[in-house]
Amino acid sequence: MQTAKRITNSSVITRNIKVLTLAVAGAFSCSSSADDVLAVEKKLLLGLESIQTLSMDNALDSFSALGEQHPNYKLAQLMKADLLALKAGQKPLLDQVRKNYPKSVARLKDEAAVRWQFAQSSASGVNGYFDNYVLKTAQQSHLIFVNLSESRLYLYERDSEGQMTLVTDYYVTMGRKGSGKQKEGDLRTPIGVYHIVDLLPGAGLPDLYGVGALPLNYPNDWDSEQGKTGSGIWLHGTPSNTYIRAPKASRGCVVLHNKAMDRLLSEYSLPYATPVLIVDDAEQLLASSTVKESVLTEVKTWLDNHHIGIDWTSVSVYRYPNEEDLLYVTFPAAVENELIHQYWKRGDNGWKLVIQSKEPVRVEKKA
Amino acid sequence: MIKDFPMPSTFEAACIVMCKRMDQWFSKSIKCGLLLSFSVFSAPALSVEEEAFSMLIEQTESFKSGWKAAQSGQLEQANKIWSALNEEKIIVPELTRALQNNLAVLLIKQENYLQAETLLNSALKSDPQIATTLDNLNQLYTYQAQKTYQKVFRKTAVKLPKAEFLFFDIKTATLPTENVEITPPKFSADAPYLAQLETQDVLQVKGLLDKWRLAWVNQDINEYLSYYHSKEFIPKEGMSYSAWQKSRHGSLQRPKFIKIAFDEIQVVQLDKNLIRARFLQKYESDRFKDDIFKVVLWQLNDGQWKIVQEVVASANS
Numbered sequence: 001m002q003t004a005k006r007i008t009n010s011s012v013i014t015r016n017i018k019v020l021t022l023a024v025a026g027a028f029s030c031s032s033s034a035d036d037v038l039a040v041e042k043k044l045l046l047g048l049e050s051i052q053t054l055s056m057d058n059a060l061d062s063f064s065a066l067g068e069q070h071p072n073y074k075l076a077q078l079m080k081a082d083l084l085a086l087k088a089g090q091k092p093l094l095d096q097v098r099k100n101y102p103k104s105v106a107r108l109k110d111e112a113a114v115r116w117q118f119a120q121s122s123a124s125g126v127n128g129y130f131d132n133y134v135l136k137t138a139q140q141s142h143l144i145f146v147n148l149s150e151s152r153l154y155l156y157e158r159d160s161e162g163q164m165t166l167v168t169d170y171y172v173t174m175g176r177k178g179s180g181k182q183k184e185g186d187l188r189t190p191i192g193v194y195h196i197v198d199l200l201p202g203a204g205l206p207d208l209y210g211v212g213a214l215p216l217n218y219p220n221d222w223d224s225e226q227g228k229t230g231s232g233i234w235l236h237g238t239p240s241n242t243y244i245r246a247p248k249a250s251r252g253c254v255v256l257h258n259k260a261m262d263r264l265l266s267e268y269s270l271p272y273a274t275p276v277l278i279v280d281d282a283e284q285l286l287a288s289s290t291v292k293e294s295v296l297t298e299v300k301t302w303l304d305n306h307h308i309g310i311d312w313t314s315v316s317v318y319r320y321p322n323e324e325d326l327l328y329v330t331f332p333a334a335v336e337n338e339l340i341h342q343y344w345k346r347g348d349n350g351w352k353l354v355i356q357s358k359e360p361v362r363v364e365k366k367a
Numbered sequence: 368m369i370k371d372f373p374m375p376s377t378f379e380a381a382c383i384v385m386c387k388r389m390d391q392w393f394s395k396s397i398k399c400g401l402l403l404s405f406s407v408f409s410a411p412a413l414s415v416e417e418e419a420f421s422m423l424i425e426q427t428e429s430f431k432s433g434w435k436a437a438q439s440g441q442l443e444q445a446n447k448i449w450s451a452l453n454e455e456k457i458i459v460p461e462l463t464r465a466l467q468n469n470l471a472v473l474l475i476k477q478e479n480y481l482q483a484e485t486l487l488n489s490a491l492k493s494d495p496q497i498a499t500t501l502d503n504l505n506q507l508y509t510y511q512a513q514k515t516y517q518k519v520f521r522k523t524a525v526k527l528p529k530a531e532f533l534f535f536d537i538k539t540a541t542l543p544t545e546n547v548e549i550t551p552p553k554f555s556a557d558a559p560y561l562a563q564l565e566t567q568d569v570l571q572v573k574g575l576l577d578k579w580r581l582a583w584v585n586q587d588i589n590e591y592l593s594y595y596h597s598k599e600f601i602p603k604e605g606m607s608y609s610a611w612q613k614s615r616h617g618s619l620q621r622p623k624f625i626k627i628a629f630d631e632i633q634v635v636q637l638d639k640n641l642i643r644a645r646f647l648q649k650y651e652s653d654r655f656k657d658d659i660f661k662v663v664l665w666q667l668n669d670g671q672w673k674i675v676q677e678v679v680a681s682a683n684s
Contacts, residue, residue, distance in 0.1 A: 081519070093509065
């Protein structure tokens, strides 16, 4: 969601971070029921599945239970109402609602479709495409991967063996006009690699943002170089009177269910500068591991020559989404708590640095 | 986006499934073979006279041959038999419903869903009791649907279910077929008139019962008919009073002789104006002979007891 409030992009955040962090920690209770979000989704899918197998009474039971549990969940209510109307032999009632509210029904339909498709592809193990983009991670504790083609946010966490492991994934809403933000007010969600640059508890925000927000550094240096404009791209929650928003409903932000947002904010204590990759991909890239290895070798050689004594384990390398042969590389600056970020492009003679961040990304761990 | 996802994968597809293939919903049970069976023993007794009873037995046999054909997969044959039977005059509503249901099943198997729907609908509506109950239930579903739509779209109009009462009258009721004991009403202070009138009314009806029998035995059609209430009497299923009257002319006058004896007579006053007589009727003529239990309801009108219903309770075997 774009906001009037201007959020500083990749510049150093100057406010008192420690005070803010404490405020955030106090504002969110540790959520034990976060997976309620996934349980509700599961029940919804169960209902849709029952319709597929023509077990109409089972479907009605699923949607009725959901509607009772979450009266604000409009998709569940619509499905329940439709089934009752059909059971009553009142198809005209169903048609009338579609005629009166075509857009609202279409939005709910989109949500059902997106969730259904995601469930299908995740059941067959083809989803996310994290490996397309993340070539190497440094020691950061978390990484957020958003695939807009699936309306899905994936949270990765470093496990005890140092591997980035998927811990959970949630349905998300993107901009009304889809992905690929170019300019201010185009109602699109940007595609790129960003960092969390702030933590805003819901108490200080309008109801629209729900339980809180994580602002991103859009536009980053690459975006600015491409002439992209706009600001205020956040990850945030849902208004109190809404269960969930349609797949395409925001002004560019990535919107989560409040309980999912709450989990990101309080349970995982996502640190500043946590990478947020936003992609819009529905296909696996066919990059071989040897290609990946040779790319990393080139980057390592260059860094060894130009930043004497750099710790390779603190370097992250990402393939930049929706760009041909563009890499995004981050590593710690000489100054504490700052992250240098670079853009690398492949030329005739291998990979070349094309943009070096003018302003580093600020890294601050939670107190 | 994942395109060309296998249908029916989306909400829209789900709706298509729901809306366009409702008939499948109906037919689902049928695929499990839910043909309705029918046998004369499951049918309650109606105003079935001896000839009608033999007709019913014939129709039951014909139904069964259709059933056999259907069970062995000869659907065309089944269709032929049941369609022909459906054209006949059917006096037992259970048989009518079984036929309509089964003809619809055959249509569904031929994927003729539209006609099947019409037939199933008319089968349900042909029984006013079921139709009313179904309608009341559907009104509730409709109300719930509207209330739920309102949660999504606030302006949705919600009409309260109207619901319709069902009237019950013993005269139109299908009475128990087996030898059901009817306990005489207990007379209490609440119903002193019963205590006063019981003996007199019951005695009177017992007398009328015998006079009615004699008129029948004497083949005196006018005397015989005078025991029936010309407006309230409900003849056999679907038959008008005049048609019934005509058929009685034949029944009483065609035989060369008629012998009738009543046995095990029980006469019970149901209320101030209604008396139930149950007895074993032993009938014999040169054309026909049977022993059946019969129930005859007598109603008091303008001081006169008249027959308003005559029912075969069971064939005595």
